Amino acid sequence: MSLRVAGALLRAGALLLAAAVAVFAATAALPADAIAVRSGGRIEGEQLAALRAAAGLDRPVVVRFLDWLGGLLTGDPGASLVSGRPVAELVGQRALVSAVLVVGALVLAVPLAVALARSRGTAAGVLVVAAAALPPVVVGVGLAALLAGGWQLVPPVSLLPAGRPPWSRPALLVLPVLTLALPTAAYAAGQLRGTVADVIARPFVRDAELRGVPGPAVALRYVGPLVAAPALRVLAVSAGALVAGTTVVETLFGMSGLGELLVAAVRTRDVPVVQAVALLAAAVVVAGLLLADLAAAATSSGPARRGRRA
Amino acid sequence: MNAPPPGRLGRLAATALAVTALALAGCSAGGAPAASPVDTPSDTLRYAAPSAGRAATNDPHGLLPGESDIVRMALTYDVLTVPGPDGAPQPRLATAWTPDDTLTRWTVTLRDDAAFSDGRPVTATDVLFSLRRMGGKAAENFGRLAMFDLAASSASDSATLLLVTTAPYAEVGTALMGATFVVPAATTDFTAGLVPGSGPFRPTGGDAQTTVFERNDEWWGPPPPSRVIEVRAIADPAARVQAVQSGEVDLAGSVPAVSVVPAEAAGFTAVRKPGATMYPVVMRTDTAPFDDPRVREAVKLATDRQQLLDTVFLGQGELGNDLITPTDPSSPRDLPQRTPDLDRARALMTEAGLAAGVDVTLHTTTAYPGMDTTATLLAQQLAPIGIRATVQIGPPDTYFVDVYGTEPFYVSFLGGIPFLDVVRVALTPGSPTNETAWADPSWASALATALADPDAATRGDKLGELQARLRDEGGYLVWGVGDRVDLAAPGVTGVSSAIGFGAGFVDQVTPPS
Numbered sequence: 001m002s003l004r005v006a007g008a009l010l011r012a013g014a015l016l017l018a019a020a021v022a023v024f025a026a027t028a029a030l031p032a033d034a035i036a037v038r039s040g041g042r043i044e045g046e047q048l049a050a051l052r053a054a055a056g057l058d059r060p061v062v063v064r065f066l067d068w069l070g071g072l073l074t075g076d077p078g079a080s081l082v083s084g085r086p087v088a089e090l091v092g093q094r095a096l097v098s099a100v101l102v103v104g105a106l107v108l109a110v111p112l113a114v115a116l117a118r119s120r121g122t123a124a125g126v127l128v129v130a131a132a133a134l135p136p137v138v139v140g141v142g143l144a145a146l147l148a149g150g151w152q153l154v155p156p157v158s159l160l161p162a163g164r165p166p167w168s169r170p171a172l173l174v175l176p177v178l179t180l181a182l183p184t185a186a187y188a189a190g191q192l193r194g195t196v197a198d199v200i201a202r203p204f205v206r207d208a209e210l211r212g213v214p215g216p217a218v219a220l221r222y223v224g225p226l227v228a229a230p231a232l233r234v235l236a237v238s239a240g241a242l243v244a245g246t247t248v249v250e251t252l253f254g255m256s257g258l259g260e261l262l263v264a265a266v267r268t269r270d271v272p273v274v275q276a277v278a279l280l281a282a283a284v285v286v287a288g289l290l291l292a293d294l295a296a297a298a299t300s301s302g303p304a305r306r307g308r309r310a
Numbered sequence: 311m312n313a314p315p316p317g318r319l320g321r322l323a324a325t326a327l328a329v330t331a332l333a334l335a336g337c338s339a340g341g342a343p344a345a346s347p348v349d350t351p352s353d354t355l356r357y358a359a360p361s362a363g364r365a366a367t368n369d370p371h372g373l374l375p376g377e378s379d380i381v382r383m384a385l386t387y388d389v390l391t392v393p394g395p396d397g398a399p400q401p402r403l404a405t406a407w408t409p410d411d412t413l414t415r416w417t418v419t420l421r422d423d424a425a426f427s428d429g430r431p432v433t434a435t436d437v438l439f440s441l442r443r444m445g446g447k448a449a450e451n452f453g454r455l456a457m458f459d460l461a462a463s464s465a466s467d468s469a470t471l472l473l474v475t476t477a478p479y480a481e482v483g484t485a486l487m488g489a490t491f492v493v494p495a496a497t498t499d500f501t502a503g504l505v506p507g508s509g510p511f512r513p514t515g516g517d518a519q520t521t522v523f524e525r526n527d528e529w530w531g532p533p534p535p536s537r538v539i540e541v542r543a544i545a546d547p548a549a550r551v552q553a554v555q556s557g558e559v560d561l562a563g564s565v566p567a568v569s570v571v572p573a574e575a576a577g578f579t580a581v582r583k584p585g586a587t588m589y590p591v592v593m594r595t596d597t598a599p600f601d602d603p604r605v606r607e608a609v610k611l612a613t614d615r616q617q618l619l620d621t622v623f624l625g626q627g628e629l630g631n632d633l634i635t636p637t638d639p640s641s642p643r644d645l646p647q648r649t650p651d652l653d654r655a656r657a658l659m660t661e662a663g664l665a666a667g668v669d670v671t672l673h674t675t676t677a678y679p680g681m682d683t684t685a686t687l688l689a690q691q692l693a694p695i696g697i698r699a700t701v702q703i704g705p706p707d708t709y710f711v712d713v714y715g716t717e718p719f720y721v722s723f724l725g726g727i728p729f730l731d732v733v734r735v736a737l738t739p740g741s742p743t744n745e746t747a748w749a750d751p752s753w754a755s756a757l758a759t760a761l762a763d764p765d766a767a768t769r770g771d772k773l774g775e776l777q778a779r780l781r782d783e784g785g786y787l788v789w790g791v792g793d794r795v796d797l798a799a800p801g802v803t804g805v806s807s808a809i810g811f812g813a814g815f816v817d818q819v820t821p822p823s
Contacts, residue, residue, distance in 0.1 A: 044742045
């Protein structure tokens with residue numbers, strides 16, 4: 001068991017490192033660097049080279065990566081190549097907004113996904129697939145037209161009150177959270193429907209139902225443990241998708257979170273900022289996968305297996 | 311099996327959605343009465359300012375990519391001069407600027423009643439420090455102070471500055487306009503936040519999107535009508551429109567043309583700022599086929615300007631007459647409007663030896679709305695005179711690195727800057743941003759003569775003649791200029807119609823009562 005936990009932790013660390021390398025390499029491979037974009041064709045030759053050297057961009061990519069990694073491990077993620085502001089400050093200022101969106105979307109998406117995953121029938125399946133396939137921007141515009149335009153329940157933009165927590169006007173969170181949650185719930189449900197159907201069809205579940213065990217108890221004691229590990233895995237990937245979804249949602253509803261920061265940082269080749277935000281997103285996914293691994297380890301000797309033997 | 315009927319699923323989803331929406335809306339409705347006195351007191355102006363979608367910069371002297379940053383700087387810091395309604399410089403921190411006989415040594419007199427928020431008076435030393443800092447960041451601010459020899463300039467006394475120019479330069483008032491944000495001398499750290507300023511407002515807080523400003527009651531200027539200004543940096547123009555229409559803000563800067571008519575019908579005020587947006591088409595005068603002035607003229611004559619204006623700016627703007635800065639005070643106003651003349655254009659192409667036509671690539675991007683449409687339409691309009699243009703749309707992030715100032719034929723961008731700024735950026739031989747490769751020595755010497763002319767009227771005439779020559783001989787096709795439109799909630803007044811840096815000053819806007 002402890003060996004398995006150690007293995008899972010090791011795998012999580014390796015995944016994070018791989019993500020960091022991949023993101024760094026991808027950003028470095030983009031045409032033009034931060035200095036070129038910042039100076040927008042206004043300078044050339046020696047001037048350009050001097051600015052590059054000042055920003056440390058004249059060093060080989062491997063050296064830059066190791067320098068960045070060293071900084072990160074000692075708690076300093078560096079400074080923006082565009083504004084000179086500390087990355088920790090830029091991320092810290094915005095993390096709460098995005099976290100509220102992602103957590104809010106998860107709180108909504110998980111029960112919705114459970115409900116959808118248990119549903120059976122072709123129509124339900126088609127609906128789930130269709131909803132999962134909708135791009136967030138379409139969902140967002142549609143929801144805004146409905147809830148803000150038609151019914152006028154909530155404002156069409158989410159301008160959070162300055163200097164107060166993002167949830168101090170909850171109505172502002174409705175559109176962005178729903179826009180993130182609905183396609184994610186549909187995606188998760190689509191992934192889990194097959195598994196859930198298989199488990200429900202197992203004899204011990206039918207047994208329990210025939211014995212008169214109440215529905216929720218069946219779900220919790222007999223179905224839940226078998227679905228837990230794949231569900232957590234889907235949840236981890238969904239959480240990553242939600243973080244990615246903030247890039248669209250924040251722009252659409254006028255919010256300044258990590259999504260907006262990431263889009264701008266990629267556009268301006270602001271590598272330290274890209275790294276920090278991308279790594280945070282990766283950490284969310286990896287942490288979720290780690291939890292799924294641990295859950296799988298814990299449930300491998302759970303009641304469901306005993307039930308199967310019985 | 312106990313499969314639910316298909317209808318149940320839809321109902322379930324709809325119920326979940328509605329319950330959540332109602333619950334959250336209900337929460338906020340309960341909180342709203344308590345929050346509203348804080349949120350929308352009548353002495354607060356909430357401004358959705360255009361942003362480049364980037365994290366706010368705190369350095370007033372480098373690159374200010376988003377207007378929201380200029381707004382924040384213009385509230386916090388004093389500048390030396392500001393553009394007036396006619397685009398000519400008006401006093402701000404500088405009360406007078408007078409040259410010697412050579413027009414190379416300028417005495418700039420400063421107000422003696424300006425003070426930074428930390429109590430220190432603003433002196434010539436602070437001004438010189440700030441100008442030198444701008445000079446040091448020339449690579450980021452388009453060499454804004456390139457006409458000055460800042461090392462040779464000096465502070466004569468606490469309220470007087472001696473500014474030395476590298477050549478006779480009669481338009482020093484214009485050169486100091488807009489961006490000359492004055493900070494305390496010897497300030498080194500511009501990353502932690504805005505440093506003490508002497509402007510009409512003082513930053514008191516905020517978050518990644520919003521900076522909250524409170525009126526600086528010690529400011530020397532006219533008392534601002536609002537006590538608090540909230541500046542929100544919002545990148546998406548549609549989100550800015552929605553924000554003002556739903557009452558979340560009082561003023562939205564630079565909204566899409568398509569939103570203006572419905573908003574006016576709904577009672578909002580549209581503040582039009584003519585001459586703000588221009589997508590001139592660059593033809594490099596040193597590269598075939600555009601090195602032949604007849605080809606450039608043919609392009610100018612083949613262009614259907616009205617169609618471009620109607621399509622790209624939805625008719626909200628003016629036809630272009632190939633004048634590069636039509637709203638500059640010195641731009642000639644009496645030239646006939648250039649109209650399509652395909653016969654003459656074809657004749658010019660034949661004269662240039664291109665009767666069989668020519669293949670060219672027309673570069674464009676999606677950095678600003680309508681740049682791509684400009685290229686598509688123009689390519690169609692040039693086909694009848696044998697110019698077969700292939701439109702290539704480049705990614706917006708690298709367009710100004712790869713295409714701008716490099717390619718021979720592309721859609722460029724100019725946003726409401728004065729003629730002499732365009733000269734410095736785009737018409738100076740040897741500069742990497744001399745995008746049309748304009749290097750006519752007689753034009754350059756005529757420019758030097760104009761700038762050495764102490765008489766404002768004759769100098770204006772000379773500058774006008776230079777612009778007329780550029781119109782006929784230069785490499786810019788200026789087919790139109792788009793208005794910028796700001797949307798204001800009912801009761802908001804005092805929004806300036808200035809463009810460029812002038813649009814960044816909102817301290818005299820009256821909030822809704």
